[in-house]
Amino acid sequence: MRYYVVLRTLGSVSWLLAGFMFVPLLVALYFREPLYVFAVPLTIILIFAYLLTFFFKEKEKEWNNKEAIFIVASTWFVAAVFYAIPYMLEGVPLINALFESMSGVTATGATALTDIESHSKSLLFWRSMTQWLGGMGIIMLFIAILPKIGVAGRQMFRAEVPVLKEEKLHPRIRETAKNLWLIYFVLSIVEFIVLIMAGLSPYDAITHTFTSISCAGFSPYSFNIAAFNDPVVEMILLFFMFLGSVNFALHYKFLLTDRKNIFMDEEFKFYFSIIVSASLVLAYTLFRTDVYSLIDAFRYSSFHVVSILTTTGYATVDFNLWPDSSRFILFLLMFIGGCAGSTSGGVKAVRLLLLLKHANNILFKTIHPKAVTPVRLNGTMVPEGIINSIVSFMVVYIMIFFASSTLLSLLGMDFITSLSASIATLGNVGPGLGLVGPIEGYAAIPDLGKLILIANMWIGRLEVFTVIVLLLPAFWKN
Amino acid sequence: MRYYVVLRTLGSVSWLLAGFMFVPLLVALYFREPLYVFAVPLTIILIFAYLLTFFFKEKEKEWNNKEAIFIVASTWFVAAVFYAIPYMLEGVPLINALFESMSGVTATGATALTDIESHSKSLLFWRSMTQWLGGMGIIMLFIAILPKIGVAGRQMFRAEVPVLKEEKLHPRIRETAKNLWLIYFVLSIVEFIVLIMAGLSPYDAITHTFTSISCAGFSPYSFNIAAFNDPVVEMILLFFMFLGSVNFALHYKFLLTDRKNIFMDEEFKFYFSIIVSASLVLAYTLFRTDVYSLIDAFRYSSFHVVSILTTTGYATVDFNLWPDSSRFILFLLMFIGGCAGSTSGGVKAVRLLLLLKHANNILFKTIHPKAVTPVRLNGTMVPEGIINSIVSFMVVYIMIFFASSTLLSLLGMDFITSLSASIATLGNVGPGLGLVGPIEGYAAIPDLGKLILIANMWIGRLEVFTVIVLLLPAFWKN
Ligand SMILES: [K+]
Ligand SMILES: [K+]
Numbered sequence: 001m002r003y004y005v006v007l008r009t010l011g012s013v014s015w016l017l018a019g020f021m022f023v024p025l026l027v028a029l030y031f032r033e034p035l036y037v038f039a040v041p042l043t044i045i046l047i048f049a050y051l052l053t054f055f056f057k058e059k060e061k062e063w064n065n066k067e068a069i070f071i072v073a074s075t076w077f078v079a080a081v082f083y084a085i086p087y088m089l090e091g092v093p094l095i096n097a098l099f100e101s102m103s104g105v106t107a108t109g110a111t112a113l114t115d116i117e118s119h120s121k122s123l124l125f126w127r128s129m130t131q132w133l134g135g136m137g138i139i140m141l142f143i144a145i146l147p148k149i150g151v152a153g154r155q156m157f158r159a160e161v162p163v164l165k166e167e168k169l170h171p172r173i174r175e176t177a178k179n180l181w182l183i184y185f186v187l188s189i190v191e192f193i194v195l196i197m198a199g200l201s202p203y204d205a206i207t208h209t210f211t212s213i214s215c216a217g218f219s220p221y222s223f224n225i226a227a228f229n230d231p232v233v234e235m236i237l238l239f240f241m242f243l244g245s246v247n248f249a250l251h252y253k254f255l256l257t258d259r260k261n262i263f264m265d266e267e268f269k270f271y272f273s274i275i276v277s278a279s280l281v282l283a284y285t286l287f288r289t290d291v292y293s294l295i296d297a298f299r300y301s302s303f304h305v306v307s308i309l310t311t312t313g314y315a316t317v318d319f320n321l322w323p324d325s326s327r328f329i330l331f332l333l334m335f336i337g338g339c340a341g342s343t344s345g346g347v348k349a350v351r352l353l354l355l356l357k358h359a360n361n362i363l364f365k366t367i368h369p370k371a372v373t374p375v376r377l378n379g380t381m382v383p384e385g386i387i388n389s390i391v392s393f394m395v396v397y398i399m400i401f402f403a404s405s406t407l408l409s410l411l412g413m414d415f416i417t418s419l420s421a422s423i424a425t426l427g428n429v430g431p432g433l434g435l436v437g438p439i440e441g442y443a444a445i446p447d448l449g450k451l452i453l454i455a456n457m458w459i460g461r462l463e464v465f466t467v468i469v470l471l472l473p474a475f476w477k478n
Numbered sequence: 479m480r481y482y483v484v485l486r487t488l489g490s491v492s493w494l495l496a497g498f499m500f501v502p503l504l505v506a507l508y509f510r511e512p513l514y515v516f517a518v519p520l521t522i523i524l525i526f527a528y529l530l531t532f533f534f535k536e537k538e539k540e541w542n543n544k545e546a547i548f549i550v551a552s553t554w555f556v557a558a559v560f561y562a563i564p565y566m567l568e569g570v571p572l573i574n575a576l577f578e579s580m581s582g583v584t585a586t587g588a589t590a591l592t593d594i595e596s597h598s599k600s601l602l603f604w605r606s607m608t609q610w611l612g613g614m615g616i617i618m619l620f621i622a623i624l625p626k627i628g629v630a631g632r633q634m635f636r637a638e639v640p641v642l643k644e645e646k647l648h649p650r651i652r653e654t655a656k657n658l659w660l661i662y663f664v665l666s667i668v669e670f671i672v673l674i675m676a677g678l679s680p681y682d683a684i685t686h687t688f689t690s691i692s693c694a695g696f697s698p699y700s701f702n703i704a705a706f707n708d709p710v711v712e713m714i715l716l717f718f719m720f721l722g723s724v725n726f727a728l729h730y731k732f733l734l735t736d737r738k739n740i741f742m743d744e745e746f747k748f749y750f751s752i753i754v755s756a757s758l759v760l761a762y763t764l765f766r767t768d769v770y771s772l773i774d775a776f777r778y779s780s781f782h783v784v785s786i787l788t789t790t791g792y793a794t795v796d797f798n799l800w801p802d803s804s805r806f807i808l809f810l811l812m813f814i815g816g817c818a819g820s821t822s823g824g825v826k827a828v829r830l831l832l833l834l835k836h837a838n839n840i841l842f843k844t845i846h847p848k849a850v851t852p853v854r855l856n857g858t859m860v861p862e863g864i865i866n867s868i869v870s871f872m873v874v875y876i877m878i879f880f881a882s883s884t885l886l887s888l889l890g891m892d893f894i895t896s897l898s899a900s901i902a903t904l905g906n907v908g909p910g911l912g913l914v915g916p917i918e919g920y921a922a923i924p925d926l927g928k929l930i931l932i933a934n935m936w937i938g939r940l941e942v943f944t945v946i947v948l949l950l951p952a953f954w955k956n
Contacts, residue, residue: 066845285888328887328896332880355873362870366947367544391869392840395833398876402810409806410763415894418806469844 001066001476004056009063009071010078011052017079018045020133024086024126033120041085048082066475072141073466076458079105083130090119095447102454104130106461107138107343109217109313109430111441112450116222121203124220128210132188135214135343138461139180139248142341180248183255184343188213191240198232212237213244215344217313217430224438225316231299234316238306245310245338246271266378267339271309271349278333279305285325308333311345313430313438320437327416327433334423334432345428345460347397350377351390358387396464401426404452411449421445425456479544479954482534487541487549488556489530495557496523498611502564502604511598519563526560544953550619551945554936557583561608568597573925580932582608584939585616585821587695587791587908589919590928594700599681602698606688610666613692613821616939617658617726620819658726661733662821666691669718676710690715691722693822695791695908702916703794709777712794716784723788723816724749744856745817749787749827756811757783763803786811789823791908791916798915805894805911812901812910823906823938825875828855829868836865874942879904882930889927899923903934 025038063071080102087097096112103110104127113119188209195205204220211218221227225237243251250265263269283301286292292300300317307314308330319330337346354375361373375382401422408418417434421442424432431438435445442450459467469475503516541549558580565575574590581588582605591597666687673683682698689696699705703715721729728743741747761779764770770778778795785792786808797808815824832853839851853860879900886896891913898910899920909916913923920928937945947953 065847069844281888323890324892324896325887325890328884328893331893332884335880356877358866359870359873359877362866363874363943363947363950364952366547366943367950367953369543388836388840392837395837396841399834399837402813406806406810409803410759412801412803414802415806415809418802465841465844469841472841472845474842475845 001064001070004058005063005067006070006074007052008056008058009067010074011049011056013071013075014045014049014052014078014082017082018042018049020129021045021126023129024122027125028120028122031121033122037086037089037120037123038126040089041082044085045082069466069469069475073458073462073470076105076137076462079130080454080458086123086126087113090123095450096443099442099450099454100127101130102457103430104216104218105134105137106428106457107131107134107211107214107216107345108425108428108457108461109211110425110432110436110453110457111218111430112443112445113441114443116220121220125203125207128207128216128218128220131214131216131218132210134461135216135244136181136184138214138343139184139341140177141462179252183248183251184213187240187243187251191236194236195233198230198236200228200233204228208237209240212240212312212314213343215241215244215310215312215338215342215428217307219314222439225314226318229316234299234303237314238303241306241310241312241314242275244312245342245344247339247341249341250339264378267350267353270353271339274333274336274349275305275309278309278329282326282329285323285329289323289325291322291326304330305333308429309336310338311427311429313424315431315438318437318439320431320433320439331420331423331433334420334427334429337427347394347427351393353377354382354387354390355394358391393464396468397426400456400459400464400468404456407452408445408449411446413445413449421449421453422456425453426460428457428460479542479548482536483541483545484548484552485530486534486536487545488552489527489534491549491553492523492527492530492556492560495560496520496527498607499523499604501607502600505603506598506600509599511600515564515567515598515601516604518567519560522563523560547944547947547953551936551940551948554583554615554940557608558932558936564601564604565591568601573928574921577920577928577932578605579608580935581908582694582696583612583615584906584935585609585612585689585692585694585823586903586906586935586939587689588903588910588914588931588935589696589908590921590923591919592921594698599698603681603685606685606694606696606698609692609694609696610688612939613694613722614659614662616692616821617662617819618655619940657730661726661729662691665718665721665729669714672714673711676708676714678706678711682706686715687718690718690790690792691821693719693722693788693790693816693820693906695785697792700917703792704796707794712777712781715792716781719784719788719790719792720753722790723820723822725817725819727819728817742856745828745831748831749817752811752814752827753783753787756787756807760804760807763801763807767801767803769800769804782808783811786907787814788816789905789907791902793909793916796915796917798909798911798917809898809901809911812898812905812907815905825872825905829871831855832860832865832868833872836869871942874946875904878934878937878942878946882934885930886923886927889924891923891927899927899931900934903931904938906935906938 021038021042025035025042028035028038080098083105084097084101087100088094092100092113099110099112102108109131116124191213192205192209195209196202200208207220210216219225219227225234246268250268279298279302282305283297286301287294287297291297303316304319319327335347336352337348338344340348340350354377357375361375364373365371375387404422404426405418408421409415413421414434417432417436420432420434421436424430424436436442442453445453499516499520503513503520506513506516558576561583562575562579565578566572570578570591577588577590587609594602669691670683670687673687674680678686685698688694697703697705703712724746728746757776757780760783761775764779765772765775769775781794782797797805813825814830815826816822818826818828832855835853839853842851843849853865882904883896883900886899887893891899895910895912895914898912899914902908902910902914914920920931923931
């Protein structure tokens with residue numbers, strides 16, 4: 001690894017990280033709130049960026065695999081560290097600030113704040129905005145960076161090749177990334193306008209636009225979306241969470257080329273059928289156990305299925321109070337996530353779909369040993385290497401899930417808290433069950449546990465491999 | 479599928495199933511207990527066997543894949559159905575009897591009896607004996623049948639090839655199977671004698687020999703091994719559970735050829751290191767939370783780690799009362815299981831080991847895209863097909879685990895009960911946590927739930943594929 005290349009790029013990234021912070025500074029100015037909350041970290045980041053670009057002048061556009069992986073992993077890490085400062089300046093303890101900050105930039109939405117409303121409006125605005133920026137970064141990661149490096153994201157890109165290539169969508173990655181950002185931006189503006197029309201204040205509209213299209217889940221209110229108690233707002237947010245969780249290459253396709261064939265995409269069909277069937281089952285459990293009327297059962301089930309499956313993590317009621325059968329379904333959904341190339345987290349529907357197809361093929365081979373049955377997606381053969389990559393991803397993912405659950409339980413957390421906190425952070429969902437429900441947040445987790453969960457968010461958001469390979473000794477050998 | 483072949487074989491198997499039942503008949507005679515409990519089912523099975531062999535005379539020694547799979551799956555099913563009759567004749571309701579019977583022949587050890595001591599000594603003898611027979615059947619399955627058919631077990635056999643082939647161990651499978659049965663038989667006799675020497679009554683010694691060497695877990699006492707409260711008995715049982723969970727090809731090797739190199743076997747080393755590290759961690763959780771003194775913490779932790787990891791499911795205390803951190807470790811161990819080619823259930827250590835190696839390889843490839851790194855076991859390259867087979871096994875296994883957990887939770891079971899009952903039956907462990915702990919048993923599960931768990935035991939014991947392929951439409955096409 002050429003360290004000058006890595007540090008130079010980190011310097012360039014830091015200018016960008018600093019630049020974003022002018023926005024909350026203006027918001028603080030508008031609300032007449034203390035400016036130092038943002039001015040101090042802004043200054044620190046600017047100094048950091050200046051020093052790096054001053055000492056490492058040599059620009060390099062071609063990174064090798066290791067360098068690219070290190071740059072991606074450290075970008076999110078550095079962002080989380082710097083962006084923790086505003087929380088600390090408003091009195092949040094170090095670990096909690098780092099937790100909140102990582103939860104922001106990874107668009108996880110798990111909160112360690114004990115009294116959300118006690119913080120300044122500008123900080124809560126910034127808290128939501130970091131998630132919107134995180135969402136942007138994730139799309140870029142999927143579409144532009146991961147496919148270039150050999151990370152598990154690669155297969156996702158290849159899986160998208162049928163869409164991207166056949167349609168002769170812009171062949172240059174930089175161009176593609178720009179277009180998808182544009183879609184993200186336009187969708188955000190549309191959502192903002194619709195929320196304003198639904199009666200939300202501009203502040204509420206923008207903070208919730210930030211955290212729904214990015215499948216992120218922060219809200220300036222401790223009661224989260226329950227603060228509005230408005231079915232129209234819920235439906236709008238549901239719709240935009242859903243849009244955020246769909247492959248942005250499909251958005252592009254839908255907007256610019258083919259309006260019908262989007263429903264032919266196998267991942268999309270698979271994902272959509274999970275939403276519908278899970279909503280039905282969840283509504284059944286809620287209705288049968290007399291929690292809600294039939295209509296309310298559907299209202300709350302569809303919202304929370306979409307919220308959890310898109311890995312947004314919004315809540316319109318405290319689902320932690322639901323019976324175990326209902327909570328179990330939410331727990332299951334945390335393992336799935338949205339589509340690849342979206343802002344959602346989790347394992348992603350396409351990985352599960354390909355894994356199921358692969359398993360089915362091998363089963364078939366048990367009966368017909370000589371059958372040759374390659375896995376196909378959207379009619380195109382999926383190379384063996386991609387299947388292997390997905391398998392490896394799943395193995396490492398499940399390992400991390402079990403390891404972090406075990407560590408939490410060793411720290412004294414109960415069964416449900418350990419399991420759900422692990423998957424809710426690793427899958428970038430946000431709220432879990434037990435001690436870490438949507439109302440409780442993560443304040444009850446001991447500091448050591450919070451550090452584990454911070455790592456989970458970081459690892460999960462960067463598609464596991466990007467962080468985990470840093471642990472291989474081979475990574476650090478030349 | 480040629481039905482006459484299948485039915486003829488099932489007929490021959492039924493003669494055997496009937497033959498075994500003369501033993502409890504003698505035991506009932508000895509204890510002067512009612513004979514009809516065994517005489518009635520014995521007569522029924524004899525009629526069944528006679529009818530099948532009368533109508534289907536044509537013998538066939540060469541089965542194709544489908545036929546072999548169907549014969550294996552239906553053998554365990556038919557055994558479970560017939561062997562349920564004695565329980566029913568002692569007043570156990572149909573579903574509970576079926577549950578107990580399936581739990582017997584699959585060596586699971588989950589019990590649905592509400593008052594074990596209320597049953598006749600001969601029935602409880604028979605209950606343990608079915609597990610010993612089941613354990614025998616499982617070894618035969620692994621060593622002689624699964625490798626012949628293309629079932630997931632095949633890879634296990636191939637994984638053993640380094641042992642079996644290099645040493646020019648008997649090349650003919652029938653011969654191998656016979657030798658391994660002999661080891662099983664001899665180990666059982668040794669254990670029986672040792673238990674007698676430790677002061678157990680012949681009845682206690684034989685029933686617990688039956689259920690420890692087979693990693694099965696039934697006991698004629700509702701307090702299970704806690705009934706003895708004797709550290710020496712515990713250590714003897716621990717040792718023989720462990721022996722039962724080791725690949726029987728290794729036993730053969732150890733006894734007849736190479737006494738040192740057994741510790742070179744990678745699966746064995748991996749398995750052993752899990753036992754040691756899990757025992758240490760579990761002891762730590764028990765000591766730290768003031769459940770036991772340091773010595774007792776080690777005594778109970780080592781016994782229950784071995785009991786759960788070997789998938790025996792014995793208990794010397796009610797581990798369901800332990801703190802969540804301790805229970806979580808037992809829950810994790812339920813996903814692992816013993817070595818391939820042993821009487822233990824679960825995923826098996828070698829599958830996990832190969833999966834970890836595979837995942838590590840792919841991770842390495844992320845950094846060095848051009849590296850060629852085949853998976854090796856004991857120095858031999860593991861073919862791609864075996865890795866694929868393991869992956870497919872794991873996917874289907876996890877799917878069934880989640881599906882049955884979901885169904886249980888929909889039936890109103892709580893989180894911990896749903897999760898632990900699923901894996902404890904699918905992994906053929908026996909007792910779980912929550913409502914299905916070692917003292918409680920499975921009586922509290924509703925009938926529909928019991929049927930699901932009966933299916934789990936059946937599927938888990940026959941290495942998943944053998945049962946699951948029956949669900950593929952392709953299986954029933956000619
Ligand atoms: K989220
Ligand atoms: K067992």
